Amino acid sequence: MVSGVVESSAIQSGAVESGAIELDARGIRIEGGPRVVLCASLFYFRLPREQWRARLEQVRASGYTCVDVYLPWNFHETAPGRWSFEGRRDVAAFLDLAQETGLYVIARPGPYICSEWDGGALPAWLGLDPELSVRQNEPRFLAQVTAWFDQVLPLLAERQYPAGGPVIMVQLENELDFFDCADRAGYLTALRDQTIRHGITVPLVACSGQGDIEGATGNVPGVVPACNFYPDDDSPDLEPEVRRYAELLADRGLPLLITETNRRHRTLRRLLASGASLIAPYLQSSGWNFGYTPSTGNWGDPANFMSHGYDFGGYVSSTGTERPEYIQAQVLARVIDTLGPRLALATSAGASVPGGPVTADFPTSSSPSALDLDGGGRLVAVPHLGAADTAGTAPVTAPGTAVVNGVPVAVAPDSCPLMLVDVPLRSWGYDGTLTLASADLVAASDGVLTFSSEIPVTVVVGETRGEIPAPTAGAPERTTVGGLTLVALAPADAARLRATDTDGTAHLTDAPPSRSTPPLPPLPPSTVRAARRRSAGAPEQPAGSHELPPTLESLGVYRGRGTYRTTADLTDVDELLLVGAADIVDLSIDGRARPTITGFGAARRIDVREATGAVAVEAVVEIWGHANFDDARLPALRLGALRGLGTLWTVRDVTDVSALWSVRGHWAGLPAPTRALGGWSSTRVGLPVTYTRDVRSDTASALHLRGVVEPVRVSVDDGEPRTVTAEDPWVLLPAGTHQISVALPHHPSGGGLGAELLGLEPVTDWSCSVQDDDLLTGFAATGPSQGQDIQLPLTLEPGEEAWLDVDLPTSGDGFLVRLDGTQIRVTGWAAGECVGRVWAGDGDRPTFSGGDSNIIWVPAGWSGLALLVRGAAGPGDPELRTLRLESPDG
Known part of the structure; x- marks a missing residue:
């Protein structure tokens, strides 16, 4: 073992010893004890503070021994230089609770975290x-990072394991291999040096998101590579890919740390058998994006809005309800505990199993993984990738048969038993060898082996074979083979196992070990039809006059919304061009509300033929969230991109410029042939060909490339080429004559390309007002000083807003509020917090990802519910029909 902090030559050897935490090719040691670590993501910033302890205890009761915790920079620096570590932001208190609960912590302070969080936690300004x-x-970015690290790293340094707290590792950055970082080594070195300066001595890790270890770590000494795997759970090829990374890291003297992966325990078992020492599924304990904190994300067509419910189907829901996968967690944890150091010090056996390769009559891995256990024997993972139907719509798939160590055994569908082969039993009170066990071993002592299974279990001791019948819940099965007592429990009972007597009697806990206190009985669903409508809306803060629309961030709005107003002369104007608008734009022209625009910054043509002369233009622009990923297809999806109206142009003329392009490339000679854009023909299909022509406009202009499918490269006046995509096939040009070059893959049919040039004039002289999230939250908390009682449904005009206050009944578990309506956006507040936003019944809304996008959660004890309802233009009238209250545990 070598120091992980100062001796660079020693660090290069790979293994890391950092106080009580040691990492080497054999795995993880904590205070000398080898460990396989199961780790659940659990985020304090996505939970009410009063629920922190219960959620931590829930993770500990699942059998997981660790939580990984992002620390979002922009959650704590709420405005430049304004720091907050109180209330729900008191991360030190959360870490202290984790220690009290008996959990280790992997702390992930970024500076970038992704996490489908606003801007990936990078401050908008x-x-x-x-x-x-x-x-x-x-230097400028690193200076800002220093300010963040100066705040947060001392909190982590004080809480490192074992002296001051539970932190066993600190992660730098997050999946940097997805990002175009020009100097990875320099960047990671700067982050590493700052952590060391603040006294961080536990191992530093950096995770790769797509397997590029050097891209994630810069190969910086003292930064341990980790891997994030998000495979198809049904892929037969998972094991050989994971084993490759385990071998690559073992060659460096390091263990395989999987810092993110899928949540399904069938998959986690396959990762364990493939050599992982740390397994951290993301996101096992779900949460909630309070406030204006969801991101505009990296999924969708072309992108999405992240919902306020942050839930990807982990073993605990956003409101704390345990799902069936929770029992699977407890069973896997018992297997790991039972095998202990034998498993923690195991080495990869590849796909090698005594008795020949595993064969099966069901879909399984193309190369099942096995581990050589410390002290002898092997663990073999045998996944059945067929699905067991649980909906009752089709027959349940019957167990299949696998041949392991020469013995046929039954394997249930949608399972992955961890079978033991040729394991010495002396340390468990029996002088013999476990030749084969076809089910999970969840307890072993004094000549008694206890298994978890839903189907019959095959056990071979020495050369004697025994069968344990399939157990049912509450009814264990027992048998004896050569004096060895064998017990089989259903998984639900195995999760509750407390002890097994020498005669095989299993003692279970009285209730599943989940919550510290049992939940209150859920209230029956109910419908709310009454509310009080406030007589006035939230105040606006004047934000000055501007020649062109400024970004909201430049007006001091990092989360929230703003209003832009001007008068535009639309004489002889048929259309407008809106460029760079994000995130949610409600545009009204001449008093007529237009359908909501959510184009992620893409240029949008707007027909205004029905308006003429000087007309009022108003735009209300709301920030849903800043991009958490870096996607070059659209302007607002770039990491660090700003929000606001963008630029509004009047279109003064439109000229078709599809013809008269000169061709360069393939075998085109000189003088260059003249063809229509995309019209060159050759046999070199797919290879780039360049089309060039001059365009001229006396005003600013926009070149529109029609029919773009695959990305093309465009340069102006021999400048740096830029990529133009189908999602935003526009290039803005200043007034004058410009040479345009378009390089595109050759398609014999021409690909249907065309081009047009739009002459533009900007709409100017804007006045602005803003409402940031603090202003809106403060107004929501004031309650109705004046107003009227109303009955739902509430019908609004497009663009009209209404503030409603709703009385909720008392509930010990809080409520899910499900909104039924058409063409409305609703923002809700309770107890001084924004609890979510819902966009209902509107075909113009973007794709949503995460949890249920049509509900708002009001946690227990969060009194009052204030709603801001806004109508959106569309085919019908905006209407809020009902609010349905549901129990979170219903």
């Missing part, structure tokens, strides 16, 4: 500095 480059070895 960083984008206001054109010289600052995020996630780069660049």
Whole structure:
């Protein structure tokens, strides 16, 4: 073992000893004890503070021994230089609770975290500095990171294991291999040096999101590579891929740390058998995006809005309800505990199993993994990738048969038993060898082996074979083989196992070990039809006059919304071009509300032929969230991109410029042939060909490339080429004559391309007002000083808003509020917090990801519910029909 902090030559050897935490090719040791660590993501910033302890205890009761915790920079720095570590932001208190609960912590302070969180936790105002480059070895960005690390790293240093707290590792950055970082080594070195300066001595890790270890770590000494795997759970090829990374890291003297992966325990078992020492499924304990904190994300067509419910189907729901997978967690944890150091010090056996390769009559891995256990014997994972139907719509798939160590055994569908082969039993009170066990071993002592299974269990001791019948819940099965007592429990009972007597009697806990206190009985669903409508809306803060629409961030709004107003001369104007608008834009022209725009910054043509002369233009622009990923297809999806109206142009003329392009490339000679855009023909299909022509406009203009399917490269006046995509096939040009070059893959049919040039004039002289999230939250908390009682449904005009206050009945578990309506957006507040936003019944809304996007959660004890309801333009009248209250445990 070598120091993980100062001796660079020693660090290069790979193994890391950092106080009580040691990492080497054999795995993880904590205070000398080898461990396989199961780790659940659990985020304090996505939970009410009063629920922190219960959620931590819930994770501990699942058998997991660790939580990984992001620390979002922009959750704690709420405005430049304004720091908050109180209330729900008291991360020190959360870490202290984790220690009291008996959980280790992997702390992940970024500076970038992704996590489908607003901006990936990078503060929105960083984008206001054109010289600052995020996630780069660049002085301006690193100066901002230093300010963040100066706040947060001392909290972590004080809580490192074992002296002051539960923190056993600190992660730097997050999946940097997805990002175009120019100097990875320099950037990671700068982050590493800052952590060391603040006294962090536990191992530092950096995770790769797509298997590029060097891309994630820069190969910086003292930064341990970790891997994130998100496979198809049904893929037969998972094991050989994971084993490859285990071998690569073992060659460096390091263990395989899987810092993120899928939540399904069938998959986690396959990872364990493939050599993982740390398994941290993301996201096992779900949460909630309070406030204006969801991101605009990296999924969808072309992108999405992350919902306020942050739930990907982990073993605990966003409101704390345990799912069936929770029992699977407890059973896997018992297997790991039972095998203890034998498993923690195991080494990969590849796909090698005594008695020949595993064969099966069901879909399984193309190369099942096995581990050589410390002290002898092997563990073999045998996944049955067929599905067991649980909905009652089709027959349940019958167990299949696998041949392991020469013995046919039954394997249930949708399972992955961890079978033991040729394991010495002396340490468990029996002088013999477990030749084969076809089910999970969840307890072993004094000549008694206890298994978990839903189907019959095959056990071979020495050369004697025994069968344990399939157990049912509450009815264990027992048998004896050569004096060895064998017990089989159903998984639900195995999860509750407390002890097994020498005669095989199993003692179970009285209730599943989940919550510290049992939940109150759920209230029956009910419908709310009454509310009180406030007589006035929230105040606006004037934000000055501006020649062109400014970004909301430049007006001091990092979360919230703003209003832009002007008068535009639309004489002889048929259309407008809106460029760069994000996130949610409600545009009204001449008093007529238009359908909501959510184009992620893409240029949008707007027909205004029905308006003429000087007309009022108003735009209400709301920030849903800043991009958490870096996606070059659309302007607002770039990491660090700003929000606001963008630029509104009047279109003064439109000229088709599809013809008269000169061709360069393939065998085109000189003088260059002249063809229509995309019209060159050759046999070199797919290879780029360049089309060039001059365009001229006396005003600013926009080149629109029609029919783009695959990305093309466009350069202006021999400048740096830029990529133009189907999602935003536009190039803005200043007034004058410009040479345009378009390089595109050759398609013999021409691909249906065309081009047009739009002459533009900007709409100017804007006045602005803003409502940031603090202002809106403060107004919501004031309650109705004046107003009227109303009955739902509430019908609004497009663009009209209403503030409602709703009385909720008392409930010990809080409520899920499900909204039924058409063409409305609703923001809810309770107990001084924004609890969520719902966009209902509107075909113009974008794709949503995460949890249920049509509900708002009001946690227990969060009194009052204030709603801001806004109508959106569409085919019908905006209407809020009902509010349905549901129990979180219903």
